[in-house]
Amino acid sequence: MPEGDTVWNTARVVERALTGHVLTGSDFRVPRLATADLSGWTVAESASRGKHLLLRLTRDGQEPLTLHSHLRMEGAWRTYAPGERWTGRPAHLIRVVLRSARAVAVGYHLHDLELVPTAEEERLVGHLGPDLLGADWDPAEAVRRIAAQPAATISDALLDQRNLAGVGNLYRAETLFLRGLWPWTKVAAVADLTGAVELAQRLVASNRGRWTQTTTGSLRRGETSYVYGRRAQPCRRCGTAIRKAEKSPLLSGTAPRSRPAGRIGEKAELEDRITYWCPRCQPEPAATATT
Template identity: 40%
Template sequence: MPEGDSVFQLSRRLQFMRGREVLATSLRVPSVALHDFTGRTVHRVWPYGKHLFMQFGEEILHTHLKMEGTWSIHRKGDRWRKPGHTARVVLDLSGEETIEVVGHSLGFVKVFHISDYPDRVAYLGPDVLAPEFDLEQAKANILARPTRPIGEALLDQSNLAGVGNEYRAEICFLMGVHPATPVALVDIDRTLHLTRRLMWENRNSPIRVTTGVRRAGESSYVFGRNNKPCRRCGTRIVNAELGDRIIWWCPRCQPLLSGA
């Protein structure tokens, strides 16, 4: 599931694009179909939370993976087409061999002038995986709504950018708090330090791990483990909707406090 660490790794994998000339452009989304980067150089590729940005001259290509998006890299002429015509972005890049970079099933594709970048990301909170995470700003954002459930606050990208459904479930478990616990009853400093540490340690890992065990089926405590025994106490993990997403927790390790 794409979260901030997934996009961080994707950005790192696409750094080879920098300095290459765009030989052909195909943006297969009606709203941006007439934009053409052909003849321009790729100046920069970078992540911000769950968002990916590429700069071509004075324009920025902004994409989001959402739930199903992927990027693939191919030599020109290789077969990459998937059933259902999923390609949304196709870029041919210069080099000893022409390389095609393809974005499939992207959640959205936008293009804007570089001068608009600050406004385009202004609604996002601090990036958890930025070189310097602004913990104090993230804390202020979360505490601005003290009665809101911590499980909703962590997932809100306007509070902090990058946390997805898997991380929020695991963070709540490691904090020992029920996801519905109001923000005011949670140690937000400790929560954010944990969030940063978990995501930072996973930023270069092909397997997202919160348990410390890098084996299939053992890398998470509660995420996706409905009705399975808690790794700490043996109680059956449960799940329910919180906001508009499913979240998992252990009823014994994460009791809902009276009055919460």
Template identity: 45%
Template structure:
């Protein structure tokens, strides 16, 4: 499920394949824009904004897309067989002489004037991987509602753009607090560390095929690996501190990791934490767990 680093990678692939090249094929398979024809126009750039993708095209146009849970953009060479899902799930095709970008299951796809991009992304807070990143502004946004649970505040893209359930859970572990701790109860030193740490995690993973948070940082409250193991963490099970590790031993203290939903229950937001390493409120015993340990909703 894409978060800011994954969307950054998708933008990079699309930019490499399309930017500076003339489109010879365009097919937008959504009713509102089905008659739009972008063939003959040059793709100027593909830019990520939080979890959004902005494909800017000659003539002052921007194709705005959002992957949410299941969407993806695939790039194929000329003659390569397309793979990414059945044909009826294709929502967009952008083709040049030697590359074709195919958008599968895109829940958001709209053609805008480039000057109107703010209608799509103007509500977003500072982008953790963008040129507008401002840790002070991000922290001010988070603290604006001090009673709000930290995990929910981190997922609100109006505060800072790019965090999903994975980084929410990992950040809270690294800060030593539960995702249910009110933002205003976060100790001052950890509050100041939060945006810096968030940016460091996404920056470290933006070029990696596999997301890794263990070993990225080492503070007095965190270690680079399981107790007694040392810094050289290996194995897929140890790429992340808590996310996706329900009932498995904490890499720091060996206590079983717990899992519960967070939020009002309208969406599945699987949230992982260590009951020994993280202080703060937790869901009452018996709280319903998500149906799976991997599904989440992006914004």
């Protein structure tokens, strides 16, 4: 699943292929951009903002443009040499093709694909919290945003891109395990929000520049995570079987909660995320267990 480090790495792939080069053609396979033509535009920068990818374009005499895409769960960009066979995904998943004399960049299953003046980028990403891998990273601001919703669970708070941009399900689960936090602990009950936020940033940043994501320090298959993807396997610390839930146990026997408001693919999907945790290393708070 694409998380902040994956999108950062993807931006670097597109950057190496296209930055500084003039586009010789473009092919948009989404209705609202079907007539857009980027031929003659130069790729000035490929940047990431949380889970968003921003391809900035310039052309003499024209207002700079930004091609925005969101990878969500399935999206990807692949680059190829001119004439090379495209093997990344099935052709019906292609949403955009960008061609230059040097390379071809193909965007598969992209979401929220938009072409806007660069001056209007904030309309697309201005709602995001501090970027875990950006120059604007500010743990104090991330903590302030999280603390402003004390009734939210710490699990949802870490995934909410309006609090901090770049944490996905993997880093959420691993951060909570390493901090010993039951995923459904209320934000108001978390003693050290700063510690959780800073750890999440360190975990994401530690995998920047490589595709294999690890939180344990091992790159060996099957050894890269503490709890994520390890349902029923023994905890690496205490041996207790790792548990998995598709919704909060607090909701058992009750009607599903309504989805919170937010941008598609971000806050609105929080309730759908699978959670992994160790019931011994991340015990349910006594006050919660008795209510």
